[in-house]
Amino acid sequence: MNNSRKKITAYLHPSIYQQDKKAIDFIDNLPSQLKGDFYRQAIITAAAVSQIDSRLLGLISTFYSKEFDINNLYSILEQTTGREKISQSVELKHEATNEFSSEKNLSARLSNLKR
Structure with missing residues (x-):
């Protein structure tokens, strides 16, 4: 296996960019063991x-600022x-996933009750 890496x-x-300060604040609050993975995943x-x-x-x-939220991301996308309507599409998928997850959890609970 080739163990080449890229630094x-x-x-x-x-001091120049507010979004840089916000990113630093976010990174500073990450546990040390997660920072390397965060940098890799960000890149x-x-x-x-x-x-x-x-x-x-x-x-x-x-x-990216204090006001940045999921709606800003949807708008940019x-x-x-x-x-159009990316946010509605994502919300519908999220609701369907939650329903499936709830049904799955209910099935698991019912199985446990039968035992």
Whole structure:
């Protein structure tokens, strides 16, 4: 197995960019053992998002602020991709997953009662 690795160094500028400060605050609150995985996953996620649309990474990082929430993300995705109602589609899938999960939990509980 090839054990080659790639070291990546980046700098955040909290005195210049508010989103850099928010990112630092978030990272500082992560447990030490999770930070390496977080950095790795962030880089991979950035590559995946950029592959979908190169504008998304810049837009999401620019709008990352105290007020940033899931609705802001949906809005950026809808405006950038041209797909409307992404948030409604995600909510419907989430509701269906919750219903399935509830049915599965109910089935498990019923099985335990039968024993």
